[in-house]
Amino acid sequence: MKLHEYQAKGIFADTGIPTPDSRLATSVDEAVDAGRDLGYPVAVKAQVHVGGRGKAGGIEIATDEAELRTAADAILGMDLKGYTVDRVLVESAVDFTDELYLGVTMDRGEGEPVVMVSSEGGVDIEEVAEETPEAIAREHVDPAFGLHPYQARKAVYEAGIPGDVARAVSSVLQTLYDLWAANDATETEINPLMVTADGDVVAADAVMNVDDDALFRHANLAEMEEESYTDDLERKAGEYGFDYVRLSGNVGIIGNGAGLVMATLDLVDYYGGEPANFLDIGGGAKAERVANALDMVFADPNVDSVVFNIFGGITRGDEVAQGINDALEQFDEIPKPVVVRLAGTNAAEGMEILNTELVQVEETLEDAVQRAVANAEEVGK
């Protein structure tokens, strides 16, 4: 789960990390009121879950009310990489001399958290990481002990942060790690951490993403979660509880288990088709869930053909067959040709139940995919 900048900043500020004064606004008038309260110049920042907001035109500086009005009017309602901006953060602009980067994440290769510090903040840190990896100081953290203060200092000094602000930066880094650990974050990040002429530090941005699997123990954060689907079908999948990703092709794909569904997508591509989606019905799906999955895929107007690939472990072939019958028997005419491949637990029982007048049956994964690709070519003509 991703928090908005204003939500993350609220959490950061509560723990003593210096942040600029700011107000959230959902209309141009509210933004103008905020500007009057804060004084100029201000930054107007789109609050959407996309990276690279600045480059995409989602952040503007305003030095007076007229400019603020223009900026807020332009940004509110704008489309940023598929997301409509419905709120902006109006924030006192910071007069800075330096921009730093601080981040905490899980290094999955090491199985340990890592804190990162760079004197080259304010830009895309992934670019810095690729082009000049030595510009980012990294310190791995033993999760049993957390970040020792000396480690925070070490990372800060190794990043070449000037001595007069090193103590303040170390302190922010320590807090950023503690926030990461306390909130089950996957990332906490400040980019840029601005250094002012007076030698103060201010967090001009705030990123906090939280492990979805840990939301059960963070009721306060779970409340901040909001639907961020850009696509109605993805929203529908969310309601059904499916793992679903919409793609641009015309072969609808349903299967059980992430790896097998990914492999089915890859095979569709390999045999010259284009996958329309990734849809994992999960383990142990009952007939109703199977029927819902078919409804989902039929609801995508791009879909010309469907392949249903089940290898039952805890999923039972008879349940799957029943679900396919239930979904298809309600139609006078089957909307799109469906190829079914059933293997594993109770596959034989499933084949007895399956109404083979409504679907095409193939025994192997390869044959099923090839037939579905051929169907898609036929229907798509």
Added chain:
Amino acid sequence: MSVLVDDETRVVVQGITGGEGNFHAGQMIEYGTNVVAGAVPGKGGQEVHGVPVYDTVHEAVRREDADASVVFVPPAFAADACFEALDTSLDLVVAITEGIPTQDMAKVNRRLSETDTHLIGPNCPGIITPGEAKLGILPGNIFADGNVGLVSRSGTLTYQVVDNLTSRGIGQTTAIGIGGDPIIGTTFVDALELFEADEETEAVAMCGEIGGEDEEEAAEFIATEMDTPVAAFIAGRTAPPGKRMGHAGAIVSGSGTGTAESKIEALNNAGVPVGDTPEEVADHIEGYL
């Protein structure tokens, strides 16, 4: 021969009174696995499938001399169950549970590094030595005894590849589902090391997927440390960057790491053929035997 489990492995099932734990304990016993105990706090003294249940893993190990455990405990309590299992110095812990918080697993992994225990999972189908024992949820009937080792990040993809092998008469020494989470106990390298040391394993099939760098590390290990031939499948060639494909670990990050291309290239450079289809993986394995 086999790796990690055989018909002498004495298994305690953590969470044996829950829905999943109960069902799969029954399936494991039916397969012939030597399930000697269950462990569930507050349920000591009960019996499930004729197996005694104890309140703690320690008591189950002490009374029944167990040397392996399978964890079917719900995600909020699963890390604690892993710590409990690791604290009894079992040889093997298999964590089936899906949805354990990543920071919990980092702590479990840290503890694991101080022990001699093998942890498989979490979020995995488990491990099976055909004809001897299965610890987890794999459907026993598709496996056959033989000479191919199998290691995979995905459950159902494991079944698919096993089916491609078994249907042409190629059996398996042991199959290990290592799980699809960002932080797991046994990695590809750990599993490959076990298969390399096993005299009966003549070839290894490896199923990877997008996300992380475990497959790249495996390629390095195969090139420098292995004589046993390996063939691979990598799922997720068509996955778009930034979209999580079901597994918590299966995501191509924005900066381009964890892609199928980089994994396939690394494996090919290590002399490992990567099949375009699961059937092709079986072709390569058949060629090795």
